[in-house]
Amino acid sequence: MDKRGMLPASEFVQSQKALLLSRYESIRSTGNMSKTLTDTLTRIEYALKRIENETYGVCCHCGDDIEKKRLAQIPETPFCVSCAEEREYQKNRNR
């Protein structure tokens, strides 16, 4: 049993889903479709799809579990911390 105050996995995913859906709606309702927001919407859709496929919370790059703390901060992220950092690094290097 996890006694550190974390929700059971399924409840955690359900609360993340609710969060993603409300984020999605609030971004759409702004009507301001900048590139960043469109990208975020795409990532939210992808995250929702992964919830359906029960692969939510698994890094798309290395297959490791993504920390719940990270998911709570960025519910739509498809990458774990180290993969995300690596991608940032690559992006900055290519500039």
Ligand SMILES: [Zn+2]
């Ligand atoms: Zn990873």
